[in-house]
Amino acid sequence: MIHRRRFLTAASAAAAFSAVPILRAQDGQKKYRTALIGSGWWGMNILREALAHGQTLCVALCDADADKLEHCSEEVNQLTGGTPKIFHDYRELLEKEKPEVVIIATPDHWHALQTIAAVKAGAHVFVEKPTGHTVQESRAMVKAAQDTGRTVQVGLHRRIGPHHVNALKFLRDGKVGKVGAVRCFVHYPGGKENPKPNQKTPENIDWDLYCGPAPLRAFNSKIHPGGWRQFMDFANGQIGDWGVHWLDQFMLWTEERGPRRVFSSGGRPISGPAVNTEKEMTTDAPEEQIAVFDFEGFTATWEHRKFAANSAEKHNIGVYFYGTEGTLHIGWRDGWTFYPSNEKAQTIHEDHQLQEPDGHSMKLLWADFIRSIETKGKPAATIESAHRSSVLPMLANLSLKLGRSLTWDAEKELVVNDAEAAKGLRRDYRGPWQYPGAE
Numbered sequence: 001m002i003h004r005r006r007f008l009t010a011a012s013a014a015a016a017f018s019a020v021p022i023l024r025a026q027d028g029q030k031k032y033r034t035a036l037i038g039s040g041w042w043g044m045n046i047l048r049e050a051l052a053h054g055q056t057l058c059v060a061l062c063d064a065d066a067d068k069l070e071h072c073s074e075e076v077n078q079l080t081g082g083t084p085k086i087f088h089d090y091r092e093l094l095e096k097e098k099p100e101v102v103i104i105a106t107p108d109h110w111h112a113l114q115t116i117a118a119v120k121a122g123a124h125v126f127v128e129k130p131t132g133h134t135v136q137e138s139r140a141m142v143k144a145a146q147d148t149g150r151t152v153q154v155g156l157h158r159r160i161g162p163h164h165v166n167a168l169k170f171l172r173d174g175k176v177g178k179v180g181a182v183r184c185f186v187h188y189p190g191g192k193e194n195p196k197p198n199q200k201t202p203e204n205i206d207w208d209l210y211c212g213p214a215p216l217r218a219f220n221s222k223i224h225p226g227g228w229r230q231f232m233d234f235a236n237g238q239i240g241d242w243g244v245h246w247l248d249q250f251m252l253w254t255e256e257r258g259p260r261r262v263f264s265s266g267g268r269p270i271s272g273p274a275v276n277t278e279k280e281m282t283t284d285a286p287e288e289q290i291a292v293f294d295f296e297g298f299t300a301t302w303e304h305r306k307f308a309a310n311s312a313e314k315h316n317i318g319v320y321f322y323g324t325e326g327t328l329h330i331g332w333r334d335g336w337t338f339y340p341s342n343e344k345a346q347t348i349h350e351d352h353q354l355q356e357p358d359g360h361s362m363k364l365l366w367a368d369f370i371r372s373i374e375t376k377g378k379p380a381a382t383i384e385s386a387h388r389s390s391v392l393p394m395l396a397n398l399s400l401k402l403g404r405s406l407t408w409d410a411e412k413e414l415v416v417n418d419a420e421a422a423k424g425l426r427r428d429y430r431g432p433w434q435y436p437g438a439e
């Protein structure tokens, strides 16, 4: 096996994204008045990187959970000596603090309203993936960013992670040959899911605000913190959460804007049917799902399972590109590997260069975000391109819900000849929240 040590360092991988070198924070450089909305696990990961980069002055934190705010505020104080103001309602934060930069790391059903409000308030935004929860929300985010001219970076850090950049270079250099099929996947172990009794909402949480535009459900610690991903009211399940990262890898490679047809099937054969009663609930996202995205030049699939793990295959996560010269696997902690079609040729492998403990490349993505603001250049994960990747899980779930394939006009972003499916590109919001318009 040929073991490629790092042929791009982390810093040069970021620079490869742009001709403009990364600006290093030095004394005297501008510090951006920055607010974090959603101060849970990932919000803090981003904020730590923002503070470490050196051009961030954290002025405010916002969360619907007062305990999260307290922990986050304490950590900011330990890291900087400063004390950010704390808010429950992001609208009040934007109005009173007028931040120059806003980080949004709330559950997915909040991304659109908060991003749109933040750019309209004049802030540059770093919003977590996926862009929105339904297609028209995501389109409205694109429009708001374009109308206001603010820089919006989406948290697709795999775009800038060194082993991803290098693997895509290998692919673009033609080393995999002509690619006819792509397979994205995540396989984890799992099992039967028992319902959990609903609970009285803890006093520290503003649950009505947490649910926001989504249906108001009973409080259950299966949802908060972190578990909202597997509830379709708040997110798009495994394909929306993990899937968007891997679907995004082939969307970076293809020059096509989107698929012509989408079909998805899946269910909960092991975990059991979803439960949502006054007394108890389970998650409701599919535990196994296959989606087929039919592009003009290739077919892409997504598959996830939350049972059986995957000891039958070498990799349990990532994306395979199948080409005439062999198979390229781009993975997570397993780096990337090329398996040549010619059995006499050697396998080529490169290790990852991720930041631990959570295995990401946020340092690079944050530096790229600040560089984009300062140079008025494009960030690595523009809202336009992240939108095109983010809608793939949404379309797959719409197909799964309706039980039929969708014909998709990727230029106009319309479902063709299917009025019922077209309605599923948006959803009704719970008042007083209003669905954002993309028109």
Ligand SMILES: NC(=O)c1ccc[n+]([C@@H]2O[C@H](COP(=O)([O-])OP(=O)(O)OC[C@H]3O[C@@H](n4cnc5c(N)ncnc54)[C@H](O)[C@@H]3O)[C@@H](O)[C@H]2O)c1
Pocket (backbone or CB within 6 Å): 037, 038, 039, 040, 041, 042, 043, 062, 063, 064, 065, 068, 088, 090, 104, 105, 106, 107, 108, 110, 128, 129, 130, 155, 156, 157, 209, 210, 211, 212, 224, 225, 226, 227, 241, 360
């Ligand atoms: N890029 C990546 O690799 C990556 C990894 C993990 C998470 N994420 C993304 O980060 C985001 C947050 O995920 P997480 O795992 O930190 O979830 P989490 O549940 O730990 O944190 C979300 C926080 O948002 C808060 N919140 C809910 N409604 C709010 C509102 N209206 N205003 C303010 N705060 C509100 C919650 O109380 C919670 O503290 C998601 O979009 C997720 O997809 C990205």
